[in-house]
Amino acid sequence: LHAAFSLAGSLLVAFCTYQLMMPLARWLGRRRQQQFVLVIAVIMLTLGVAHALKLPVLLTMLAFAILSRNLDIRYDLMDLEFGVVSELFIVLLFVTIGATIQIPRLPAVALSALVLILARCTAISGSIFSVAKPSKLSWKHAALLSAGSLPITESGLGLIQISVIYPNTTVDLLPILAGAMMVCEVLGPFAIQFALIRSGDGGHAT
Secondary structure, X not given: OXXXXXXXXXXXXXXXXXXXXXXXXXXXXXOHHHHHHHHHHHHHHHHHHHHHOOOOHHXXXXXXXXXXXXXXXXXXXXXXXXXXXXXXXXXXXXXXXXXXOOXXXXXXXXXXXXXXXXXXXXXXXXXXXXXXXOOOOOHHHHHHHHHHOOOOOHHHHXXXXXXXXXXXXXXXXXXXXXXXXXXXXXXXXXXXXXHHHHHOOXXXXX
C-alpha cells in the first residue's frame, strides 16, 4: 500500500505542478532567462511538496520531466541547459554515498552490486526483447539496444529514494546502489560504442 501511495502520489504531484507551470510558460513567452527562473521555481516547489508528503523525490522529478517533454505539444517550454551545476550535484551525490561505505564490507557490497547489475540488465533486455517484434527490431538490434542501455543509471538514482522513505535501509542499500551505478558508468561508454558501431549507427560500421 505504501509503494502504491508513493507511485500514485509522485505522479499526481508531477501532473499538478506541470499544469501549474505551462500557463505561466505561455504567459512569459519564449524568453530563455524568464523560463529558466520559472522552471527552477517549479522544480523547487515540486521538491518541497514531494518531501513534505514523504514521496520519492527523484521519481516525482522524473515524472515531471516526462510530462513536460511529452505533453507540451505547442512547444511553449524552451530547452534549457543547467550546465556545470547539474554535474556538481552528481559529484556530491557520489561523494556522500562513498562516505557511507565501510572497507570490511566491500566484498559483500561488490557481490551484491554485481547481482543488482545482472538483475537490471536482465530486466532491461527482457523488456526490449518483448517489444522487439512489434517494433520491427531484429534480434541482433534488440541485443545491441540492450547493450547500449547499460549506462542508464538514473533509474538507479530513483532506488536511492527507498532509503529516504525507509531510513533503516540506508547503511545497507546506498553502498550497493552506488557500486552498481559506478560500474555502469565506467562500462557504459564502451557498451554504447560497441552497440553503435555494430549496428551501423556509429559513423564507421564494421
